[in-house]
Amino acid sequence: MNIHLFEKMQQDGHLSQASAEKLRNAAATKLFSLHWELKTILYLGVLLLSGGLGILVYKNIDTIGHQVILAAIAAGCAGCFYYCYKHRNPFSWQKVAAPTPFFDYILLLGCLLFITFITYLQGAYAVFANHYGTVAFIPLVVLWFSAYYFDHIGILSLAITNLAAWLGVNVSPYGITEDIFLKDGRLINTGAFLGIALCVADYLSHHFNKKAHFGFTYRNFGTHIIFISCLAGMFSSGIGLSISEGNQYFLWFTILVVGAWWFLKDAFKHNSFYFLLIVSLYSYLGVSYAVLHLLIWVDDIGAFYAGILYFIASAIALIAFLVKANKKIKHAGL
Amino acid sequence: MLAYNKSQLDNQEVVAAAEKAYKHQYITVEEKDSILAAYPVELYTPNIFLRIGIFILTGIICLFSLGLLVLMTLDSNDKEKAFGALLVFFGVAGYIAGELLIKGKHHYKSGADDALIYFSAICIYSAAVIFYDQPYNERGLSLVALVLGIYVSLRFAGMLATAAAYLALMYFLLNVTHSPWVGMAASLGCYLLALRIKNKYYENNSLVLQAASLLGLYAAGNYYVVREHLEIVQPIYWITTALLPLVYIFLGVYKKDRVLLRVGLALVAAAVFTIRHYNSVAPLEVVMTLGGLAMIAIAYGLIRYLKTPRNGFTSEEQEEDQEAALQLESLIIAQTFNRGGAPREGIEFGGGTGGGGGASGEY
Numbered sequence: 001m002n003i004h005l006f007e008k009m010q011q012d013g014h015l016s017q018a019s020a021e022k023l024r025n026a027a028a029t030k031l032f033s034l035h036w037e038l039k040t041i042l043y044l045g046v047l048l049l050s051g052g053l054g055i056l057v058y059k060n061i062d063t064i065g066h067q068v069i070l071a072a073i074a075a076g077c078a079g080c081f082y083y084c085y086k087h088r089n090p091f092s093w094q095k096v097a098a099p100t101p102f103f104d105y106i107l108l109l110g111c112l113l114f115i116t117f118i119t120y121l122q123g124a125y126a127v128f129a130n131h132y133g134t135v136a137f138i139p140l141v142v143l144w145f146s147a148y149y150f151d152h153i154g155i156l157s158l159a160i161t162n163l164a165a166w167l168g169v170n171v172s173p174y175g176i177t178e179d180i181f182l183k184d185g186r187l188i189n190t191g192a193f194l195g196i197a198l199c200v201a202d203y204l205s206h207h208f209n210k211k212a213h214f215g216f217t218y219r220n221f222g223t224h225i226i227f228i229s230c231l232a233g234m235f236s237s238g239i240g241l242s243i244s245e246g247n248q249y250f251l252w253f254t255i256l257v258v259g260a261w262w263f264l265k266d267a268f269k270h271n272s273f274y275f276l277l278i279v280s281l282y283s284y285l286g287v288s289y290a291v292l293h294l295l296i297w298v299d300d301i302g303a304f305y306a307g308i309l310y311f312i313a314s315a316i317a318l319i320a321f322l323v324k325a326n327k328k329i330k331h332a333g334l
Numbered sequence: 335m336l337a338y339n340k341s342q343l344d345n346q347e348v349v350a351a352a353e354k355a356y357k358h359q360y361i362t363v364e365e366k367d368s369i370l371a372a373y374p375v376e377l378y379t380p381n382i383f384l385r386i387g388i389f390i391l392t393g394i395i396c397l398f399s400l401g402l403l404v405l406m407t408l409d410s411n412d413k414e415k416a417f418g419a420l421l422v423f424f425g426v427a428g429y430i431a432g433e434l435l436i437k438g439k440h441h442y443k444s445g446a447d448d449a450l451i452y453f454s455a456i457c458i459y460s461a462a463v464i465f466y467d468q469p470y471n472e473r474g475l476s477l478v479a480l481v482l483g484i485y486v487s488l489r490f491a492g493m494l495a496t497a498a499a500y501l502a503l504m505y506f507l508l509n510v511t512h513s514p515w516v517g518m519a520a521s522l523g524c525y526l527l528a529l530r531i532k533n534k535y536y537e538n539n540s541l542v543l544q545a546a547s548l549l550g551l552y553a554a555g556n557y558y559v560v561r562e563h564l565e566i567v568q569p570i571y572w573i574t575t576a577l578l579p580l581v582y583i584f585l586g587v588y589k590k591d592r593v594l595l596r597v598g599l600a601l602v603a604a605a606v607f608t609i610r611h612y613n614s615v616a617p618l619e620v621v622m623t624l625g626g627l628a629m630i631a632i633a634y635g636l637i638r639y640l641k642t643p644r645n646g647f648t649s650e651e652q653e654e655d656q657e658a659a660l661q662l663e664s665l666i667i668a669q670t671f672n673r674g675g676a677p678r679e680g681i682e683f684g685g686g687t688g689g690g691g692g693a694s695g696e697y
Contacts, residue, residue, distance in 0.1 A: 005351050014369045019361040026360055031648040032590045034640060037599060038633045038649055045629030052622025059619065101637050101649070277383045281390070305405070311398040315391040319446075322391075326384045 003027040039101075046105055050112060066124045073117045080110025084150055093210045096151040107150050111158065115139045136166040153217055160198065160221050167194055188236065191229035192255070198222030223263060223275060227282035230256040234289055249293075256286040271329050277322065284318055335488045336535055337436050338377075343535060345373040346442075377442040388445030396453045400424055414464060421461035428454030432490075451490050455482050476506040487539055496539045500524060500546045504554075512564050514571070517554030521547045541593060548597045552578050558608045579605050590646065 003024065010020045057069050084107045087099045098104050118139055121127045128134045143159035146152065167190045202218040205211055233252030260283035267276040291310055295303040349370060356366040380388070400420070407416050432450035441447040462478045483499025486492045503524070507516055528543035553559050555574030560566050582598025585591065610621065640649035 005348055006355070009348070009352075009369060012372065014372060015361060015365050019365055022360045023355060026358070031643050031650075032592075032646050033648050033651060034636065035649055035651045037595065038637050038640075041599070041629050042633035042637070045626045045633060047626070048622045049626030049630065052619045052624075052626055055619035056623060102634065273381060273383050277387045281387065305402070308398050308402045308405070312395050312402070315394040315398075319388055319391045322384055322387050323380070326380050 042102075042105055046109055050109070054116070066120075070117065070120060070124070073113055073120065077110055077113035077117055080106050080113065084110060088150055091149060095211075095213045098151075103150075104152060104154065107146060107152055108154060111139075111143055111146055111155055114142055115162075133166065136162065140166055147214075148211060151211070153214065156214055156217050157221070160217070164191075164194055164225075188229050188233045191225050191232070195222045195224075195226030195229060198225065219275070223278065226259055227256070227279070227286075230259065231282065231286055231289070234286060253286065253290055256283060260286075268325070268328065273326060273329050276325055276329065280318060280322060284314070288314065336491065337433060337489050338442055338491075338535075339440070340535065342375060342377050342440070343442070346375045346377055346379070347534075348373045349375055376440045378440050378444050379442045380444055385443065385445040389449045392446050392449035393453065396424070396428060396449070400457075418461045418464035421457045421464065425454045425457035425461060428457060448490070448492065451486060451492065452494065455486055455495070458482065473506060473509045476502045476509065480506060487536075491536055491539055493538050493542045496542045497546050500543060500550065504550055512566070514554045514560050514564060514566070518551050518574075521551035521554060525551065544593045545597055548582065548594065549601075552582075552597075552601050552604070556604065556608060558611060575608050576605055 006015060006020060006023045009015050010017075015023075057064070061069070084103065087103060089096045089099050118135060122135045140159060140162050143155055143162055147156035147159055168187055198218045199222040202215040202222060205215040205218065230252050234249055234256070237249035237252065260279055263275065263279040267273075267279060288311070292307060295307045295310075352361065352366050352369040355361045356363065379385075403420055403424075404417065407420060428450045432447050432454065435441040435444075435447050435450065459475075459479060459482060463475060466474055466478075479502035480499055483495045483502055486495035487499060503520065504517060507520055510516075524547035525544060528540045528547060531537075531540040531543075552574075555571055555578065557571040557575040560568075560571045579598050579601035582594050582601065584598075586593075586595030586598055606621075606625070610618075615621075616624075637649045640647050643650075
């Protein structure tokens with residue numbers, strides 16, 4: 001904070017003596033915080049350690065033996081959970097602060113070790129035989145429970161991605177773009193339902209006021225998944241306007257439009273410009289694809305010009321809309 | 335030189351500081367309102383999300399306008415020259431539009447003004463590439479980029495332009511001489527220059543230049559870069575490779591300079607990779623495990639040690655927007671750990687990552 005700025009304001013008579021004194025104190029006691037640097041090192045350390053141990057075990061599997069490794073993983077996992085259980089703040093349906101700076105990381109490590117444990121058990125002994133669903137489901141329950149019991153948003157996102165994996169959809173926030181052109185209609189349907197379910201979870205979190213601060217995470221994943229599913233559904237439907245032969249192009253387009261309308265209304269209601277923007281951009285992508293679809297169908301040089309003019313005009317219109325919406329919302333938060 | 339109205343920028347700074355002070359309850363609401371009334375801000379600076387949206391959409395408008403005119407002039411005789419002329423036209427038009435937005439509508443980093451200015455700069459540079467084609471001259475082109483970068487940095491305080499100008503300078507030097515010492519000296523010069531920029535309107539440019547020149551200084555003296563790209567093999571570069579990050583960190587802590595500190599920390603990784611590339615002391619997994627353990631131990635020790643502030647350092651958080659940071663962290667966790675955690679989705683559904691064509695943008 002620039003103290004000279006406030007000195008000048010005090011001279012101009014905008015600040016009282018007491019406030020100026022407070023500001024001076026704050027400036028004098030300002031510390032150089034290494035918080036983010038240290039946390040990053042800690043996080044990278046956990047990442048390297050778990051990766052390194054993984055490879056180490058993989059390479060020496062013949063000499064160590066499965067039981068020893070499994071026991072070591074189980075011991076580590078149990079140790080992490082024991083630490084968390086010991087140090088946790090009392091459970092509450094509201095936000096609970098982490099008791100120590102390391103709590104979040106140890107819990108994360110414990111959960112990751114648990115997933116490794118289950119996967120390993122299956123890999124080495126095929127304990128669950130062909131029930132791959134169970135292999136994914138057990139960690140899912142543990143993750144969800146840990147997220148709520150110890151109040152950890154990171155574990156919650158891990159649980160959501162695991163749920164998606166269990167359902168067969170890959171929804172890692174960036175990895176999702178790789179799968180956008182999935183041709184498998186079943187996966188797209190699953191994705192759409194998952195997205196809706198996550199948005200319902202957000203609604204319920206707020207409605208019953210149980211861990212309401214988890215709402216944003218549900219909603220963020222849910223919104224992205226719904227729209228990406230709609231777009232994937234549209235893109236994977238063939239060119240052509242026939243409704244027959246199982247072409248679901250119109251279905252997805254309708255869902256996209258209805259979804260956009262509903263989410264936009266909701267974004268205004270919650271004063272969230274972030275959602276307004278992502279919903280606008282996704283729907284813009286969808287509508288533009290529909291327009292191009294139509295123009296390709298017309299197949300004429302005039303249509304080509306029309307397409308270019310469409311993009312210029314629609315981008316201008318969208319900017320006007322966003323600027324106007326911003327005036328209405330006036331809020332930059334999430 | 336700056337295109338924006340300086341007294342308006344001053345007012346914006348005052349208002350931002352007052353709102354921050356009010357958020358921390360150093361000043362009362364009456365005081366805040368009185369300051370807000372005394373320092374009116376007419377600049378149009380929307381929030382970051384709107385800025386991103388406007389930036390993307392303005393880019394779309396510019397590109398498709400260019401596409402439209404290219405289509406209309408396609409059947410001229412000398413296509414290349416015609417395209418170059420069109421680029422110059424768009425460069426000038428984009429620049430004028432940007433200036434008008436800033437002068438008339440008081441846009442300041444609204445997404446529209448920066449998009450127009452960068453579009454215009456790219457157009458002019460591309461036109462230079464087309465017209466400068468015979469004989470192809472990399473030195474001349476990097477000088478063009480350097481001049482454009484410096485101009486946009488000074489006129490619009492563009493941060494990307496500052497980084498581009500630095501890169502152009504380095505590229506120019508690389509084409510003149512292959513000596514790493516020249517690159518290092520030039521980077522050091524840029525860094526010292528950046529430290530001397532005390533003009534507050536260029537504060538961010540100074541930070542960008544500091545970070546870029548520190549990275550460049552290291553890259554120029556890095557053993558791997560020197561050996562593989564400049565084809566010079568001399569053991570002296572081992573010293574710069576191993577010691578520079580430590581020097582950065584030491585100076586960063588000593589001077590409480592965040593740029594030095596962060597760049598130094600990041601470069602430790604680069605130094606380790608470089609050393610491992612030529613001298614494999616231990617297998618990768620052992621290095622990873624030991625490195626991870628060491629990092630956890632160091633971070634753990636320092637967090638504990640600095641819990642009560644010492645010498646002006648603390649490991650506690652200061653004035654940060656916690657909620658946003660937490661959400662970001664959760665996304666990173668989900669991103670980095672997901673692949674390992676998701677058990678064999680492929681077996682069940684035979685899902686594939688089939689690559690479809692980019693269907694959204696153009697025909």
